[in-house]
Amino acid sequence: MAPPPPTPPLPPGLVVVQPLRRRHCAACRRGPQPLLVVEEEEGRPRCLDCADLGHLVFLPRGDTALTRRSREASVLSAVVVRFDRRHGRYERQGVLVEEEALALAEERCLADAEARRRRRARDARRRAVQDLRFTEAFAGEIRRLFPGCPAGRAQAIAAHASLRGSGRVGRSAAGRALSPEAVTAAVRASVRHRETAYDRLLMEGVPRPEARRRIADGVESVLRSWRLPEAA
Numbered sequence: 075m076a077p078p079p080p081t082p083p084l085p086p087g088l089v090v091v092q093p094l095r096r097r098h099c100a101a102c103r104r105g106p107q108p109l110l111v112v113e114e115e116e117g118r119p120r121c122l123d124c125a126d127l128g129h130l131v132f133l134p135r136g137d138t139a140l141t142r143r144s145r146e147a148s149v150l151s152a153v154v155v156r157f158d159r160r161h162g163r164y165e166r167q168g169v170l171v172e173e174e175a176l177a178l179a180e181e182r183c184l185a186d187a188e189a190r191r192r193r194r195a196r197d198a199r200r201r202a203v204q205d206l207r208f209t210e211a212f213a214g215e216i217r218r219l220f221p222g223c224p225a226g227r228a229q230a231i232a233a234h235a236s237l238r239g240s241g242r243v244g245r246s247a248a249g250r251a252l253s254p255e256a257v258t259a260a261v262r263a264s265v266r267h268r269e270t271a272y273d274r275l276l277m278e279g280v281p282r283p284e285a286r287r288r289i290a291d292g293v294e295s296v297l298r299s300w301r302l303p304e305a306a
Contacts (some may be wrong), residue, residue: 093110109121116285125190130171130172131176133170141168145177147175148172149172167274205238212252235249
């Protein structure tokens with residue numbers, strides 16, 4: 075049976091190890107220790123207190139900005155690693171930094187988060203204004219093409235067709251350009267669902283193409299009446 079491959083050397087720099095097995099400090103004999111420092115000169119594991127790192131606090135990996143700022147603000151810091159047997163290498167688990175540095179980094183990250191929140195709120199308000207203007211323009215084009223459209227219906231059709239993120243015709247390139255074809259398609263879709271038996275036919279199991287064929291004349295009849303101003 076072949077011997078297991080040797081454990082690779084630790085990464086360069088000040089490194090602290092999360093041991094896979096229960097190990098005691100070689101200096102003070104206390105343990106088992108969750109974190110150990112293996113000094114190259116002696117090759118023996120020492121606890122954080124014996125390695126003069128006991129005042130540092132552990133910051134797990136996951137928040138890149140917080141880790142970077144903590145290390146920048148900390149005079150003394152160390153990388154925490156653990157050996158992964160499956161991959162045969164040491165993998166980073168987090169860092170040890172000074173508590174004051176971590177607190178300062180957290181304050182800066184919170185300030186950034188608040189700035190991002192305010193920016194998102196501003197962007198949301200701007201998009202809401204844009205959406206409102208676009209919906210009004212879409213409704214105006216419906217009223218121009220279909221002056222007989224019932225009061226309030228043009229606004230409802232425009233709001234439905236132009237909903238951001240919906241993928242409906244109002245959000246297509248043609249819809250944003252207020253092309254007559256796109257506007258008419260939105261009106262036709264609304265009439266299909268509201269003024270005909272289309273939805274009931276679908277619920278009864280009628281295939282969609284056949285259901286559309288059955289109600290096509292009714293849809294066109296409504297559209298013709300809406301194109302006449304006196305039909306309002």
